[in-house]
Amino acid sequence: MFFSNPHGELMLIIDVQSSIVRGSLVYESPLTIPSIIYTHNISIPYKSGGGSSYLIKMATRAVEEITQVVMANIQKESNSDDLPHHVSSVHYVLSSPWVVSQAKTLSMSFEKDTMISRAYITGMIWEERAKMTANTSDDIRVIEEKVFDVRLNGYSVTSWESKHTKELGVSFVVSIAGGRMIDRFVEISQSLVRKKDRVKFHSSLFLQHIGIQKIIPDSSDYVLVHIHGELTDVAIIRARSCSFFGSYPFGIHSIIRAVALETKTTEDVAESTLNLILDGDIDSNKSKEFVFVENMKQRWVDEFKKLLKTSSTPEAALDRVIISARSHEDFFVKSLQLAYPQASPELLVIENILPNVSYEINAERILLTGVYVTAIHSLLK
Numbered sequence: 001m002f003f004s005n006p007h008g009e010l011m012l013i014i015d016v017q018s019s020i021v022r023g024s025l026v027y028e029s030p031l032t033i034p035s036i037i038y039t040h041n042i043s044i045p046y047k048s049g050g051g052s053s054y055l056i057k058m059a060t061r062a063v064e065e066i067t068q069v070v071m072a073n074i075q076k077e078s079n080s081d082d083l084p085h086h087v088s089s090v091h092y093v094l095s096s097p098w099v100v101s102q103a104k105t106l107s108m109s110f111e112k113d114t115m116i117s118r119a120y121i122t123g124m125i126w127e128e129r130a131k132m133t134a135n136t137s138d139d140i141r142v143i144e145e146k147v148f149d150v151r152l153n154g155y156s157v158t159s160w161e162s163k164h165t166k167e168l169g170v171s172f173v174v175s176i177a178g179g180r181m182i183d184r185f186v187e188i189s190q191s192l193v194r195k196k197d198r199v200k201f202h203s204s205l206f207l208q209h210i211g212i213q214k215i216i217p218d219s220s221d222y223v224l225v226h227i228h229g230e231l232t233d234v235a236i237i238r239a240r241s242c243s244f245f246g247s248y249p250f251g252i253h254s255i256i257r258a259v260a261l262e263t264k265t266t267e268d269v270a271e272s273t274l275n276l277i278l279d280g281d282i283d284s285n286k287s288k289e290f291v292f293v294e295n296m297k298q299r300w301v302d303e304f305k306k307l308l309k310t311s312s313t314p315e316a317a318l319d320r321v322i323i324s325a326r327s328h329e330d331f332f333v334k335s336l337q338l339a340y341p342q343a344s345p346e347l348l349v350i351e352n353i354l355p356n357v358s359y360e361i362n363a364e365r366i367l368l369t370g371v372y373v374t375a376i377h378s379l380l381k
Contacts, residue, residue: 019229047369
């Protein structure tokens with residue numbers, strides 16, 4: 001590694017999913033594209049009926065271990081000028097069940113032309129934020145918000161400050177998460193960064209959308225489906241704005257566990273069986289395992305359809321679907337192709353990522369991490 005650069009910084013991205021926590025150390029410089037130096041993965045073991053306390057405990061342990069590994073690696077490189085000797089920022093990227101994102105569109109009508117200020121729109125959003133956290137006794141925090149579109153008299157306007165209108169429309173996204181977990185993650189990260197404002201939190205779906213806008217410039221209308229261990233998260237994007245977020249408890253580990261129970265084998269054997277079926281190496285006419293996996297495809301699709309109904313999205317709008325999954329992508333591509341013949345499910349490939357991010361020898365070439373880095377890099381500009 002030859003990164004010696006007085007302007008370079010180290011950034012730690014901690015991806016907290018339903019069944020894995022992944023830490024990625026990234027070198028960020030204004031002179032080059034970001035470089036992922038190494039990754040460290042820790043699984044969260046499934047526990048039936050474990051509940052939120054169990055998940056928080058296991059995720060916290062994983063974050064602590066990742067932080068210790070990062071500190072040890074930086075200490076090991078402390079005599080070298082290749083890398084900065086400290087982390088400048090920590091970015092937590094949260095998937096379900098750790099985060100809830102909502103897409104909102106607010107409209108206001110005025111009797112006469114009224115000047116729109118940033119303070120006025122901020123006030124509208126704060127009122128909506130208060131509604132999201134009002135009906136719970138839990139400590140809920142807003143971790144992220146972004147205005148996508150401002151419409152004046154029905155027209156989308158980029159330079160809207162101090163303009164006058166009788167009709168105002170504001171489309172934005174707000175993400176919320178549990179305060180106890182947020183405080184614990186910030187506390188752990190302060191062994192790396194002293195200032196709390198150097199610890200940032202993001203919604204995975206939202207960050208993926210920002211990254212995809214950079215990676216695939218023509219992606220103005222699509223459905224993003226992120227399948228991780230225990231859940232599937234879905235975002236619907238229209239005219240480059242997020243119009244819906246949702247999730248359901250049916251991920252890739254859910255499928256593998258079901259196959260293991262059906263075949264009375266271990267999860268490792270069940271995963272191998274699933275791979276053989278997807279590769280066409282098991283005879284569909286003689287295998288009860290094949291029939292079971294086909295039924296699992298239908299169950300996953302049924303849950304997907306239920307979620308879409310809550311979004312009021314017509315099936316005809318599913319002409320482009322981008323699938324984000326760490327493994328067994330073919331399972332989900334084939335499932336959606338059977339359910340929606342008009343759709344064209346697609347996967348991100350490494351060629352999409354490499355113009356924006358490089359991977360060092362000790363870093364896994366995980367596409368999702370590359371999407372996150374691309375998004376954060378664009379937000380920092």
